[in-house]
Amino acid sequence: MDKVLRFSHRLLEEVLTNADISVDMTCGAGNDTLFLAKISKKVYAFDIQEEAIKLTKEKTKDYNNIEYILDSHVRANSYLNKEKIKGVIFNLGYLPNGDKSLTTKALDTVLAIKNILPLLEKGGIVVICLYPGHSEGKKESEEVIKMVETLNQKEFEVLKYEYINQIHEPPFLIAIEKKI
Numbered sequence: 001m002d003k004v005l006r007f008s009h010r011l012l013e014e015v016l017t018n019a020d021i022s023v024d025m026t027c028g029a030g031n032d033t034l035f036l037a038k039i040s041k042k043v044y045a046f047d048i049q050e051e052a053i054k055l056t057k058e059k060t061k062d063y064n065n066i067e068y069i070l071d072s073h074v075r076a077n078s079y080l081n082k083e084k085i086k087g088v089i090f091n092l093g094y095l096p097n098g099d100k101s102l103t104t105k106a107l108d109t110v111l112a113i114k115n116i117l118p119l120l121e122k123g124g125i126v127v128i129c130l131y132p133g134h135s136e137g138k139k140e141s142e143e144v145i146k147m148v149e150t151l152n153q154k155e156f157e158v159l160k161y162e163y164i165n166q167i168h169e170p171p172f173l174i175a176i177e178k179k180i
């Protein structure tokens with residue numbers, strides 16, 4: 001069975017082509033940006049940490065289809081030039097080996113998801129990897145679930161991919177597909 005992150009990549013692989021635009025809302029160490037750069041025409045990569053942008057630039061130095069943006073994903077729309085987006089990933093939490101206080105925050109995450117949905121083209125998807133095993137991640141997971149449950153089912157299909165027999169708080173995935 002695919003782990004949560006691998007499953008999120010599989011969903012993106014199914015929809016993205018080299019004619020499409022994608023967004024990494026939390027580029028961190030650059031792994032997801034690298035993945036998107038290989039399968040889409042252009043990638044926008046956001047992070048609030050200079051260190052993350054630096055790591056992502058290093059990891060993706062062989063690609064010239066990436067725009068690196070040192071800013072919060074809450075303001076993503078102002079950089080996206082009203083372009084239609086086919087695939088978006090939010091791999092939430094903090095930089096592994098980094099400052100854990102610089103973690104994604106529930107209200108910003110919910111706002112960033114809400115803001116990006118109108119830019120999705122038909123058939124486009126947003127995948128969100130959530131980590132409820134730490135306290136901010138728990139709150140964030142609850143707020144994200146609360147919001148996505150309210151999305152109109154005629155417009156969006158919302159999936160949850162989770163382990164249901166683990167004793168701790170394993171990561172899980174939310175995927176949102178725009179139907180119309």
Ligand SMILES: C[S@@+](CC[C@H](N)C(=O)[O-])C[C@H]1O[C@@H](n2cnc3c(N)ncnc32)[C@H](O)[C@@H]1O
Binds near residue numbers: 030032104108
């Ligand atoms: C788990 S890491 C992302 C992992 C990354 N996608 C990768 O492939 O290595 C989460 C990242 O979210 C960033 N972050 C936190 N709040 C943010 C915000 N408001 N906007 C954009 N990035 C944010 C952190 O700085 C951190 O680098």
